[in-house]
Amino acid sequence: MHQDFMRFHQQYGDTVRIKSDEISYANAQAWKDIHAHVPGRPELLKDPVRLPRAPQRHHEHPRGGHAQPRDVRQPVRPCLSDKGLRVQEAKHPPLRRPAETTS
Numbered sequence: 001m002h003q004d005f006m007r008f009h010q011q012y013g014d015t016v017r018i019k020s021d022e023i024s025y026a027n028a029q030a031w032k033d034i035h036a037h038v039p040g041r042p043e044l045l046k047d048p049v050r051l052p053r054a055p056q057r058h059h060e061h062p063r064g065g066h067a068q069p070r071d072v073r074q075p076v077r078p079c080l081s082d083k084g085l086r087v088q089e090a091k092h093p094p095l096r097r098p099a100e101t102t103s
Contacts, residue, residue, distance in 0.1 A: 021047065 005024050008016045014027035025031040035044060078084050 021050070 005016070005018065006026075008018065009024070009026040014025060014030045016024050016026075018024045025034075037043070079088070
């Protein structure tokens with residue numbers, strides 16, 4: 001099969017449609033040009049028939065898709081500050097013990 005693809009690429013070029021819903025790329029740059037994330041360009045969504053979404057779990061971002069890192073960090077930022085960590089250590093002393101015993 002891969003030899004057929006190689007022959008198709010030699011005859012038709014770097015990007016070849018091999019099935020009605022599948023494309024083969026012989027050049028990494030061709031794949032990047034089409035599928036890579038580019039700021040301002042909408043994300044190419046996966047085909048829901050071929051790749052159905054897994055059920056959403058509690059740890060996944062609720063909006064779906066790819067969340068921007070700042071969108072994920074923003075709600076937890078106060079918890080990770082020095083002040084926020086001191087408040088959590090005061091409320092939950094066992095959180096502090098493992099760190100003290102390893103140093």
